[in-house]
Amino acid sequence: MTADPVAKFIARWSDTERAERANKDLFLTELCDLLALPHPDPAGPDSTENAYVFERAVPLHHPDGRATTGKIDLYRRGCFVLEAKQTAADARPENHAPAENELGLDLVPSGSARAPRADLYGRAMLEARTQAERYARNLPATEPPPPFVVIVDVGHSFELFADFTQKGKAFLPFPNARSHRIVLADLREEKVRDRLRALWLDPVSLDPAKHSAAVTREAARHLAELAKSFEQDRHDPRAVAAFLTRCLFCMFAEDIGLIPRDSFRHLLEGLQRDRAPATGVAATLEQLFRELDRGTPFSTVLRVKLLHFNGGLFADSTALPVNGAQLG
Numbered sequence: 001m002t003a004d005p006v007a008k009f010i011a012r013w014s015d016t017e018r019a020e021r022a023n024k025d026l027f028l029t030e031l032c033d034l035l036a037l038p039h040p041d042p043a044g045p046d047s048t049e050n051a052y053v054f055e056r057a058v059p060l061h062h063p064d065g066r067a068t069t070g071k072i073d074l075y076r077r078g079c080f081v082l083e084a085k086q087t088a089a090d091a092r093p094e095n096h097a098p099a100e101n102e103l104g105l106d107l108v109p110s111g112s113a114r115a116p117r118a119d120l121y122g123r124a125m126l127e128a129r130t131q132a133e134r135y136a137r138n139l140p141a142t143e144p145p146p147p148f149v150v151i152v153d154v155g156h157s158f159e160l161f162a163d164f165t166q167k168g169k170a171f172l173p174f175p176n177a178r179s180h181r182i183v184l185a186d187l188r189e190e191k192v193r194d195r196l197r198a199l200w201l202d203p204v205s206l207d208p209a210k211h212s213a214a215v216t217r218e219a220a221r222h223l224a225e226l227a228k229s230f231e232q233d234r235h236d237p238r239a240v241a242a243f244l245t246r247c248l249f250c251m252f253a254e255d256i257g258l259i260p261r262d263s264f265r266h267l268l269e270g271l272q273r274d275r276a277p278a279t280g281v282a283a284t285l286e287q288l289f290r291e292l293d294r295g296t297p298f299s300t301v302l303r304v305k306l307l308h309f310n311g312g313l314f315a316d317s318t319a320l321p322v323n324g325a326q327l328g
Contacts, residue, residue, distance in 0.1 A: 009034050010184050013155040023154045024084035037200045051077040058135045072135050079203045080148040083132040087153050137168040147203045158182045164207040243320050263302045278321035285319035
């Protein structure tokens with residue numbers, strides 16, 4: 001039986017140690033094979049013109065007037081600047097998990113042997129990130145900074161930083177500070193491999209603003225259809241708008257914890273499951289709106305304590321009759 005290629009790749013590279021220059025090109029080439037990505041091109045005679053290559057030359061201008069040339073470990077135009085390091089295994093974060101007590105406090109003294117090793121790792125990765133961002137900003141004017149800076153700890157992890165404005169001014173952890181590091185074992189997850197493929201092939205597709213805009217357009221389309229259906233039932237457009245605004249606020253409130261998470265959604269799903277009549281849905285929602293307007297130690301609708309929502313949104317507790325299609 002052929003070994004799982006992902007497991008084989010992880011096993012092959014997990015034991016490498018402190019040989020960045022010897023290992024990085026092979027590691028990244030084999031990663032391309034694993035993800036079915038093209039290999040970097042051979043370097044051309046003018047190394048500043050290479051679009052996808054190891055050791056891409058970048059002119060650097062220093063404050064003292066000196067001009068030098070830097071080398072990007074791996075560059076892909078319009079996609080990323082990648083810098084590679086290879087740290088010692090005993091300096092990596094997972095080998096320095098805090099010893100915590102029941103209160104979650106780190107019990108290891110700041111002067112212990114663990115702290116300096118972890119500090120060395122952090123400094124090495126920060127230096128690589130700073131260097132990569134500098135390279136991105138110093139690319140020729142004809143090549144805007146790519147949307148990603150990638151820091152690779154060979155045989156261990158990838159750290160992703162993004163600036164989708166492509167101005168090179170604010171590369172932030174992607175997708176967030178908690179999950180911007182991909183360790184080698186994470187490659188077992190298809191969604192992680194897909195993220196890295198997109199990094200190579202279509203990095204702009206990872207821009208959360210694009211996903212948010214698409215979701216907003218879809219939500220707006222459904223909302224418009226819903227409003228139109230109420231108006232076709234001969235309800236005044238202003239009453240429709242006010243009712244939908246109250247419902248949307250309840251959805252927002254459950255998302256941010258002002259009312260119990262998913263409580264409003266579960267209420268609607270229960271009414272749908274019970275095939276409640278349109279007038280019954282309206283009566284239930286009107287009772288909820290009244291409880292939100294004044295606050296209550298016990299809601300008869302959601303069966304929890306509810307805060308008082310002032311501002312007048314629920315002062316008018318009117319709810320429209322909602323049929324099965326509208327409820328869905």
